[in-house]
Amino acid sequence: MKGVANVETVLKIDHLTKKFSGLVAVNDLSIEMRKHTIHALIGPNGSGKSTTVNLVTGFLKTSEGTVKYHGEEIQDRPIHEISRKGISRTFQNLKLFKSMTVLENLMVGGHSKTEQGILNFLVNPVKARQEEKMLKEKAEDILNTLGMYELRNENIGNIAYGRQKVTELGRALMCDPKLLFLDEPAAGLNPTERVEFVSILLKVFESGIDLFLIEHNMDVVMNISNMITVINFGTKIAEGTPKEVQNDTQVISAYLGDKYRK
């Protein structure tokens, strides 16, 4: 990447492989992600994008390979340990609690960060209540930043899908990530919601959080990514800046079609 040759590596994925019985979902994949970048991972359906994110964030065990975060190996570590290091994620299929409010959904996302579980609430209710208050204030702050404060007491089931996607982003922000994985955050959004979502993402990025983005909408990917890795059948087929990737003949035939040739 031009001008950033010396920029620190945040995430280094080396020879990552995941086999599901007979199927190789991720195949000897290596990706290096630099600090202060929006790094996109694109590829056809079933090419192994979500599996890659699941491996890096601890939701799946690797078959082979390593994942280093600031030089430290994190593959196969428990989810909460990876999260404590500053890595957070959203899910391709929303994992919000439908019976809870927007605010409560964010507070649930922050609980892994606090020491106080339900048991501690019984042992030390005063401290637990203080933590609850801090969580609430933090959730309100985040909702405010995301333009969702007015909706904080609405039940998730009663708000538009686009707002639910923003809520999920808010929940991922509750654990103070430095690196955020977004698995198709703009899928299912209408064009207006999508534009809004992109501006929110850029705001999050500008606040100092690096983004690893899986996204199908090529206008979004090409407009906001610094670097793009393209995979097909779990294997990397190209990598480069949006411009480089757009002109890669292999990428065009596997995925993009001619529309994006520049």
Ligand SMILES: Nc1ncnc2c1ncn2[C@@H]1O[C@H](COP(=O)(O)OP(=O)(O)O)[C@@H](O)[C@H]1O
């Ligand atoms: N838990 C699983 N068990 C078995 N096969 C899986 C599992 N998760 C994903 N796969 C398979 O791995 C491949 C890659 O899936 P996925 O990573 O979800 O692709 P993408 O996110 O690029 O659409 C697909 O063939 C999918 O069916």
Ligand SMILES: [Mg+2]
């Ligand atoms: Mg997926």
